[in-house]
Amino acid sequence: MVAHGKAGLCSTLVPAPVISAQSLTKKYDDFTAVAGIDFEVAPGESFGLLGPNGAGKSTTMRMIGAVSTRTDGELTILGLDPNTHGPDIRSQLGVVPQQDNLDLDLRVRDNLLVYGRYFGLPRKQIAERADELLEFAQLADRRGAKVDELSGGMKRRLTIARALINDPRILLLDEPTTGLDPQARHILWDRLFRLKERGTTLVLTTHYMDEAEQLCDRLVVVDKGQIMAEGSPASLIRDYSSREVLEVRFGSDKNAEAAERVQGIGERIEVLPDRLLIYSDNGEAELVKITEMGLHPITSLVRRSSLEDVFLRLTGRSLVE
Amino acid sequence: MTAPAPAAPAGAPLPERGRPAVPPAGRSRGLYAGNTRAVVGRGLLATKSNNWLIVVSGFFEPVFYLLSLGIGFGAIVGTVQTATGAEVPYAAFIAPALLAVSAMNGAVYDSTWNVFFKLHYAKLYQGMLTTTLGPLDVALGEILLALLRGALYATGFMVIMQVLGLNLAWTAILALPAVLIIAFGFASIGMAITSYLKTFQQMDWVNFIMLPMFLFSATFYPISVYPQAIQWIIQALPLWHGVELIRSFTTGSLTEMVWVHLGYFGLMIAIGIAVTTRRLRKLFLN
Numbered sequence: 001m002v003a004h005g006k007a008g009l010c011s012t013l014v015p016a017p018v019i020s021a022q023s024l025t026k027k028y029d030d031f032t033a034v035a036g037i038d039f040e041v042a043p044g045e046s047f048g049l050l051g052p053n054g055a056g057k058s059t060t061m062r063m064i065g066a067v068s069t070r071t072d073g074e075l076t077i078l079g080l081d082p083n084t085h086g087p088d089i090r091s092q093l094g095v096v097p098q099q100d101n102l103d104l105d106l107r108v109r110d111n112l113l114v115y116g117r118y119f120g121l122p123r124k125q126i127a128e129r130a131d132e133l134l135e136f137a138q139l140a141d142r143r144g145a146k147v148d149e150l151s152g153g154m155k156r157r158l159t160i161a162r163a164l165i166n167d168p169r170i171l172l173l174d175e176p177t178t179g180l181d182p183q184a185r186h187i188l189w190d191r192l193f194r195l196k197e198r199g200t201t202l203v204l205t206t207h208y209m210d211e212a213e214q215l216c217d218r219l220v221v222v223d224k225g226q227i228m229a230e231g232s233p234a235s236l237i238r239d240y241s242s243r244e245v246l247e248v249r250f251g252s253d254k255n256a257e258a259a260e261r262v263q264g265i266g267e268r269i270e271v272l273p274d275r276l277l278i279y280s281d282n283g284e285a286e287l288v289k290i291t292e293m294g295l296h297p298i299t300s301l302v303r304r305s306s307l308e309d310v311f312l313r314l315t316g317r318s319l320v321e
Numbered sequence: 322m323t324a325p326a327p328a329a330p331a332g333a334p335l336p337e338r339g340r341p342a343v344p345p346a347g348r349s350r351g352l353y354a355g356n357t358r359a360v361v362g363r364g365l366l367a368t369k370s371n372n373w374l375i376v377v378s379g380f381f382e383p384v385f386y387l388l389s390l391g392i393g394f395g396a397i398v399g400t401v402q403t404a405t406g407a408e409v410p411y412a413a414f415i416a417p418a419l420l421a422v423s424a425m426n427g428a429v430y431d432s433t434w435n436v437f438f439k440l441h442y443a444k445l446y447q448g449m450l451t452t453t454l455g456p457l458d459v460a461l462g463e464i465l466l467a468l469l470r471g472a473l474y475a476t477g478f479m480v481i482m483q484v485l486g487l488n489l490a491w492t493a494i495l496a497l498p499a500v501l502i503i504a505f506g507f508a509s510i511g512m513a514i515t516s517y518l519k520t521f522q523q524m525d526w527v528n529f530i531m532l533p534m535f536l537f538s539a540t541f542y543p544i545s546v547y548p549q550a551i552q553w554i555i556q557a558l559p560l561w562h563g564v565e566l567i568r569s570f571t572t573g574s575l576t577e578m579v580w581v582h583l584g585y586f587g588l589m590i591a592i593g594i595a596v597t598t599r600r601l602r603k604l605f606l607n
Contacts (some may be wrong), residue, residue: 101444105367118452
């Protein structure tokens with residue numbers, strides 16, 4: 001998907017990328033966390049790194065955040081090299097880490113004020129912005145509360161508000177909604193979507209495909225430190241999966257046996273420990289075929305293909321285990 | 322794309338605003354942003370809203386020692402000789418030592434237990450270092466906070482000494498800046514050591530070293546009671562230098578050793594800050 005970012009002073013047809021990585025590599029002793037990845041992020045774009053735990057997403061985010069130096073390859077953030085311009089880059093980033101690291105010794109509003117001071121911003125400007133951000137994060141009525149008294153979703157929104165105190169050009173979100181209940185997730189997605197509409201560049205990691213589909217214009221599927229595929233959620237599904245998926249369960253004992261018998265049905269079959277996934281453009285029709293063979297699944301479900309299916313196709317493994 | 326927000330009232334729109342001024346490019350390669358006061362400001366605000374009672378409680382420990390040993394026990398002891406051979410009342414002999422100890426305690430407590438918690442549990446430094454702050458800003462700020470605490474204890478203790486008539490010479494006023502230097506030294510080394518520790522059990526070693534140092538550093542009697550070999554060991558430890566430095570000021574028994582003591586703490590401060598900065602960089606900016 002083409003980014004519709006704001007053009008800079010030297011307006012060209014294709015705006016210069018805000019993040020550019022070539023053969024980006026990170027090794028810890030003999031463990032390779034990121035094994036040479038290439039990607040670019042355009043201004044205003046919402047870019048996702050989708051992959052299971054341990055795929056190298058967080059390491060990549062730390063390198064983009066200029067708090068981890070690369071072992072090899074090239075990396076440019078806002079036209080600057082993080083090795084030599086760490087503080088300049090960090091002054092224009094907002095960072096939402098995987099685990100909230102709010103200042104528990106400080107009250108809600110003070111968390112924003114103190115964080116703004118870390119950037120060396122003037123007190124008056126921080127105070128005004130803090131109040132705006134508390135409104136934005138729907139925490140205005142909790143401004144004097146202790147951080148510990150907030151719910152998980154509120155803490156997450158406060159972390160996002162804190163990350164916006166320096167009016168960053170890029171917001172980095174590492175697993176923004178992991179561990180939140182569905183309602184809190186939807187509220188958070190709504191806030192992030194508003195930021196996106198405002199033109200803030202979002203870079204997020206997730207292992208939830210619904211989150212990637214909600215928020216990302218474009219994403220890369222990462223596994224074992226490498227990029228497996230790249231594209232918009234819709235194009236990835238189109239390229240690597242069928243339109244529909246038929247999920248059938250025969251019970252754990254008969255699952256393998258049933259898998260043998262349904263070979264040839266649909267475009268492709270994935271055998272999972274508890275169910276079979278049959279990829280086809282018409283799931284209902286495949287279900288009819290199975291029933292005609294004399295097989296009677298305990299449950300059956302026809303659904304649209306998702307990024308989960310893309311991941312399964314690319315790696316042979318499930319995204320969330 | 323949809324973004325359903327079933328329970329979310331529409332929040333206020335976020336207005337555009339000027340971005341922060343970018344700090345000068347590549348200043349000290351990201352080591353120092355010249356913004357230590359933001360770290361100190363955070364510490365003061367956190368203390369104000371949380372643990373000021375704990376801070377105050379630390380002040381009383383040396384006061385109790387002074388009352389029981391100096392006044393009570395001192396009535397039996399009579400006078401003691403200082404390093405220059407001057408005879409001083411026992412209470413006036415141990416009071417400056419307890420002053421040095423209070424500076425040490427305040428600084429070490431803050432730079433070990435508090436820093437350890439912020440390092441491993443609160444993830445405070447991780448958050449700070451994702452901003453434009455450099456590791457040197459964080460190290461200096463935290464050390465300054467520990468130093469402030471040591472200074473606070475020491476000033477209160479000085480007042481008590483004055484009231485009890487234990488400041489024997491005008492040079493006693495120099496004990497105040499001296500206490501700051503001592504606290505600075507202990508806070509720097511304390512934070513450097515803490516940056517290497519991984520468990521609370523290891524933290525107990527800090528106490529294990531502090532207690533004998535407190536008891537044996539010529540705190541309660543002159544160092545001359547020891548055989549020569551033991552004297553050398555004591556003289557290698559920082560608290561002895563602190564005790565002698567303060568004692569020479571409050572009793573007015575000044576010798577050229579003052580410069581040795583000051584040099585010792587100067588070295589401690591330099592090593593402590595250098596190591597802490599390096600460790601923070603390794604831990605959070607690798």
